[in-house]
Amino acid sequence: MNSTFFLALRRMRAPIILLIVFYAIAVIGLTLVPGVDAEGQAAPPLSFFHAFYFISYTATTIGFGEIPNAFSDAQRMWVTVCIYLTVIAWSYSVITLIALLQDKGFQNTLTTNRFHRRVRHLKEPFYLICGCGETGSLIAHTFDRRNQAFVVLEKDEQRVQELDLQDFKTDTPALAADARLPEVLLLAGLKHPKCRGVLAVTNDEEANLAVAIAVRLLNPDIPVIARARSPAVAANMASFGTDHIINPFKRFAEHLALAVASPERFRLIELLTSLPETPIPEVHRPPTGNWILCGYGRFGHAVANHLHPTGIQLTIIDPMAADADQEISGDGTEARTLIQAGIENAVGIIAGSDNDVNNLSIAVTANELKPSLFVVTRQNHTANSLLFDAYDADFIMVPSRIVAQECIAILTTPLLARFLEMQRQQDEAWSHALVERLQTLAHGLTPTVWSVNLNASEAPATWKLLLHGQTFSLGQILRDGTDRERPLAIVPLLIERDGKYFLLPSGDFPLTAGDDLLLASAFSTRRNLEFTLQNANELDYVLNGEKQASSWMWRKISRS
């Protein structure tokens, strides 16, 4: 506000001075020119007061006429001059003001100030998203669905404008600025007491690195999640303690390898970490045997490294890479190349170049040569989703989706990371049983994984009851708040109590105050349970089946 005001004043200096000078000339002139009275006799000129009054309404083109008396011809002559003088001065002022409002720099100052003010007044905890490309907007939309506040920094002005037009439930502060600059990060609330974390998910690796460093130095208490493509940058980020580094290529390669080695466990991870309330992903069962890998860049290397231990034999096609199979010519988009690579004996193919059209071409060609082939495609741009959906590959890798999923999973439910770690020790049958339960929770959509702490702020009613010595089990509160006969469709995944973890707690698990619960359910079920945990009357109904007197007075009376 302050700087805008002064900027406006500085620019308005010349027109205001001109206005004062012209007014002064006009008023003083009018106090010198003799007037005339009703009889046509010479009369004294206007006084300063009348002259100023006359010029004030004439200059602003209000024009009340000749007040207080009809003017003499000499006065009329001078007033003619005055009218032109003051009109020029006013037009100059107005034009300067309009030019100022249209000035790019001035508008930038205005939007920056507004953004800063809005960020400063944020009352709820928020995340700072740096970079609102494909990944960023996917995260933003998921946050918005979950009523989670966030602030967006994006370099491209057009994307910020598009963001304004998008249908967000809340009004999100967004600024077109370079997130690499520390002052921009501060402006966006890096040191705001409600800032919960920073997501560096721009397309530019160097920018992500710069953001991660800035956050580490300026506000070391909040977590930063950064996206990295090359191992060198990832190592650099790790060296100064970035909390979480997401490399989409590596992550997908791990998933693919896991899908080959233990499909049920992979399925479980996929269900729990996919974006909430989206259609349940198809079952992927990549076969073991000979595979063909087209494109041997960073993605190809990550896949090769992870698939190798699972016993898959890879034939690598890439004319650009020195360490690929050099005797094969072409990039895999032609049938000749694929036949040369031994497609007859292959069971799967990975189209993993950085060109979406080539990837589709490879997939279609391979499918024509051998329809039973398991096809994995890499989709680089969300804009091509229509094409990839139409082709319907067995397994599609979308980097932006992988990063977004992981960010959301880590940020919104820290317990989930612990759960995923613990499920590694379980066998395939355990995973299979859990997957069957999870799939039925939300009518064909993926479940929401969420956590709740039985403390004063998140579950006040339950917390109070538990502190007063009442004991009840997990199964007793997982009931429908509208009809307590019905159990809620909800799967308790993990409970944490004083550093101890209880995997898949059963219904008779006794709760205590301060327990941290990790649950999976549909979003509506989540609302239902949250209401029960927070509202004393609801909780009482769910536990005891009777409606208690709700007001303080009635409770006192009924107790006595």
Add this chain to the structure above:
Amino acid sequence: MNLEKVIFGFFIVLAATLNFGFFIGDIERPDLHHIYELAAALIVSLIATVLKFGDRTQIGAIHLSTSLVADLQLIAAAITWAVATHVTGEGMTATVTSSVVSLSGGALFANIVSVIILIVETVMLRR
């Protein structure tokens, strides 16, 4: 030599001198305090104020505030004059004249502060 500095100094000093010219003389005698001098002092003071717009330094802020004080005092003096001669019809009596002149005396003080700041600023200048 910087033309901007010349103009800036000129208007500040002129505002102070015109103000002084109106103020000097027996406080009760209207014939010693011409109304045109008050008008000139007010106009120049307004221009000096606008010249000080947009300077965001500490000294610039004080410059601006002293100027605003001077404007306020002179406008109050002008309104007193207008009310006495046109609204109440009392004319420039000794009471009215002394209140108009004392208001401009307040403005004079603010203008003197302005000039002192200008001098201090110049003395501190090392280039």
